[in-house]
Amino acid sequence: MSVVADERLRIGEVAELTGTTPRTIRYYEEIGLLRCGERAQGKHRFYTQADADRINEIVRLRNLLGLSLEQLSQLLEAETARAELRREYRETEDPAAQREILGQLLGHIGTQLELVRGRLAELRQLERELVQKQRRARSRVRELNA
Amino acid sequence: MSVVADERLRIGEVAELTGTTPRTIRYYEEIGLLRCGERAQGKHRFYTQADADRINEIVRLRNLLGLSLEQLSQLLEAETARAELRREYRETEDPAAQREILGQLLGHIGTQLELVRGRLAELRQLERELVQKQRRARSRVRELNA
DNA sequence: TTGCTCCTCACGTCACGTGAGGTGGC
């Protein structure tokens, strides 16, 4: 509950927080989806809340949008690059640069919204069809009872 | 376009109709998700429109709900059993039996609707969060322009 | 010091993809 900036989470705790497993987190590191974090070979990995947040985002997009880790990697790479730029440019207080960054952010959000809304449309269509089936079955039950 | 009951579709045609591949269809047969259809070893498989419909349903539930083929198998097994009973009992014209079958059908539809609505809720939540991010970014753009 | 969690191989699994080499049907 206490939000400490330099909180050091262990891999098992992060796994619990994100509904994954240590193996999954190590695999994401292996394929470059997650930062590797400096540590001596064989030593324990440590994570921050920001790492947990990123894993949560990955898992959510993976589950809800059915993207491959390769596709997710591309989707999040842009975001990571932006975050980098943002930290750099925020200090310059240059409004033109900030507008540029915000434009990129809006583009990125737009891409994700398109994907989410496409899925939503498909699921709503499926729901409609199931409700239609349900109505027909209920109507036949009423006929039988009449 | 012509709907002929005994239309004989080849595996490549079914794959095209369902957005899958011949390999996928053979794999579903291999693990028992699809009927095997009597045919001599090495001879060509043939399918009906009903088979294509079933594959479409499988693919849709797989993609939209993220179920494993094992879970899908269980979900559809009940449906297959019902369809069987239905053909048997429809001829008897026994209203009690028909009520029973309709009850099972309604239960099955209810299960699927629960899954679909759970997913819809998660996706709507994700959409809300993205829209919220979008608003904040746009508001910051307006601030910069002021 | 004692557990518990962590570590690194490394093989297994699910749901197919991808040739290799050969046969079938309009």
Place this chain on the structure above:
DNA sequence: TTGCTCCTCACGTCACGTGAGGTGGC
């Protein structure tokens, strides 16, 4: 008869699961 699609192995791949055997930190 000529293509095209089909057939059956069988190995490859992606995203992890699951031990085996060993070390690290509160």
